[in-house]
Amino acid sequence: MAEPKWRAAEEYGFHHAWTYDHLGWRTLVDGPWFGAVPTLTAAAMVTSHIRLGTFVASPNFRHPVPFARDLLTLDDVSDGRFTLGVGAGGAGYDTTVLGDKPPLPQERTARFAEFVELLDQLLVKDRTSWQGRFYAADEARSAPGCVQRPRLPFLVAANGPKAMRIAAKFGQAWVTTGPPTEDIEAWWRGVRTLSEQFSETLATEGRHTRVHRYLNLDSAPVYSLSSAQCFQDAVGRAAALGFTDVVAHWPRHDGVYAGSESVVEEVAADVLPVLGH
Numbered sequence: 001m002a003e004p005k006w007r008a009a010e011e012y013g014f015h016h017a018w019t020y021d022h023l024g025w026r027t028l029v030d031g032p033w034f035g036a037v038p039t040l041t042a043a044a045m046v047t048s049h050i051r052l053g054t055f056v057a058s059p060n061f062r063h064p065v066p067f068a069r070d071l072l073t074l075d076d077v078s079d080g081r082f083t084l085g086v087g088a089g090g091a092g093y094d095t096t097v098l099g100d101k102p103p104l105p106q107e108r109t110a111r112f113a114e115f116v117e118l119l120d121q122l123l124v125k126d127r128t129s130w131q132g133r134f135y136a137a138d139e140a141r142s143a144p145g146c147v148q149r150p151r152l153p154f155l156v157a158a159n160g161p162k163a164m165r166i167a168a169k170f171g172q173a174w175v176t177t178g179p180p181t182e183d184i185e186a187w188w189r190g191v192r193t194l195s196e197q198f199s200e201t202l203a204t205e206g207r208h209t210r211v212h213r214y215l216n217l218d219s220a221p222v223y224s225l226s227s228a229q230c231f232q233d234a235v236g237r238a239a240a241l242g243f244t245d246v247v248a249h250w251p252r253h254d255g256v257y258a259g260s261e262s263v264v265e266e267v268a269a270d271v272l273p274v275l276g277h
Contacts, residue, residue, distance in 0.1 A: 003042060003043075006042075006043040007047060009047075012267075012268035012272070013268055013273075015051060015245070016051040016053060016245070016247075017043065017052055018053050018054065018055035019039050019043075019055065020055060021056065021058065021085075022094050023093060023094050023097050024093040024094070024097065025092070025093065026092065026093075027256060029093050036057070037070045037073075040054070041073070041074060041077055044074065044078035044082075050081070051081050052082055053083035053084065053085045054083075054084060054085045055155075055175075056085035056155070057084065057087075058086065058088060058089030058112075058115075059108075059134070060094035061097070061098060062115075063135065064115055064119045064137070065140050068123055071123065072123070072144070072146060075147045075152045076144075076147055080146075080147035080148045082148075083153050083173070084119070084152055084153070085157065086115070086157065087157030087163075088109055088111075109160070109163060110133065110134070111134045111135075112163065113166055114133065114135050116154065117170070118130050118137060120151070120170050123142065123146055123152065124151050127142070154171045154173070155171065155173040155174070155212075155214060156170060156171035156173070157176070158174060158176065159178075161201070164198055164201040165205060167201075168201045168202050168211070169205060169207070172211065173211060173212035173214055175214035175247070176191065176214075176215060177216045178215070178216070178220060179191075179193075181221065182221045183221065184221050184222050187220045187221060188241075191241060192241050195213065195241050195242055195243070213243045213244050214244070214245045214246065214247060215241075215247070217235075217247065217248050218248055218249045218257065223249075223258075223259060224246075224248040225257075225263045226259060226263070227263060231263070232267075232271045235271075251264065
């Protein structure tokens, strides 16, 4: 997203703005693509209060030790406005571009669990020594620590039970994409089921502090910003299911998420004030 769009997201009154953390993504892999960390650093320099984050970082091409340094820097540059969105990562370009074989599904989840646990320790402790199957750290330093204490918040992506347990243990927020389907009503039913499952996971894990709930509206078969009314309806349905936040994609000229920026302007003018922003 270009610099003016970050400013616009803040001026329009949105609460948070995100960028993908990939080396390339789906049909856009051959187009322009910028790194998440420098992009968010630039965004932090041209905004003052909107929260910024990765949507989402994954272990596919990152190691927790150097990544923790980047996260500390983002938290500092943004003056405590950064949220780490993190997920297990899926199949695709990120899993093959480094020349490695894509991990099996069970390996991906196990690696994700280590990734999040080690990041948690690196961002809280002054020094971390840790050994796992996929990652290790030896006397890793973390001065000066996070601006946000005890560390910057984690938004953990989870649709399955194992990932939900990771979100319940380490997340200050949980995000879901809902189920894969081309039926919009089936998608909303699936979202309801996932929300109920996450509530059960929180209870099972003994998590009593509040965990914010995010919904990726554009995993639905209908683009949320196809019109202002479509966005308003989707936000209302998400709120009714207990979601505290939603994420929508800035319209593109063509291809995936094709739409008009005039819809964003209409949402900012007519919808956000009604939603209590």
